[in-house]
Amino acid sequence: MDFGEILKQWEKGRQKKRSDHIMDNCLDDYLPTQKDTHTKETGSTGNSTADLRKKLLAMKPQRTIDLHGLTGDEAVSRLERFIGECRRDNIKKVLIIHGKGNHSKTAPVLGKKIRQYLEQCPHTGASGVASKNMGGYGALWVLLR
Secondary structure (H helix, E strand, C coil): CHHHHHHHHHHHHHHHCCHHHCHHHHHHHCCCCCCHHHCCCCCCCCCHHHHHHHHHHHCCEEEEEEECCCCHHHHHHHHHHHHHHHHCCCCCCCEEECCCCCCCCCCCCCCHHHHHHHHHHHCCEEECCCCHHHCCHEEEEECCC
């Protein structure tokens, strides 16, 4: 068996296992529809991972929560309720404003606490720093599962 055949068998195995991965299932919800698959600028089919990533990054958050002025525990409690409500309403992307910590008496608290919560939460997927016009380093966008 040559390397090409081995690679084909490996790729077939990966495709079967793909549906078992939670994040891949989440990303599948954002695949473009058939009418969206052709872009005039590039002639791209819209099926590549790069195209999917661009679409997710371009999607505007559907809901926002502002946690300024709360303690770490208060912020996590409100965030838990917020995520539960968003999941119930089938929201896919949210914006969490936690602030930059410029007015903290000690080191910034909320950003770190929120990130820790999101890493452990089974209902959240990919996340990232918001664009500058949405809060920059003082906010995070998050995809919900």
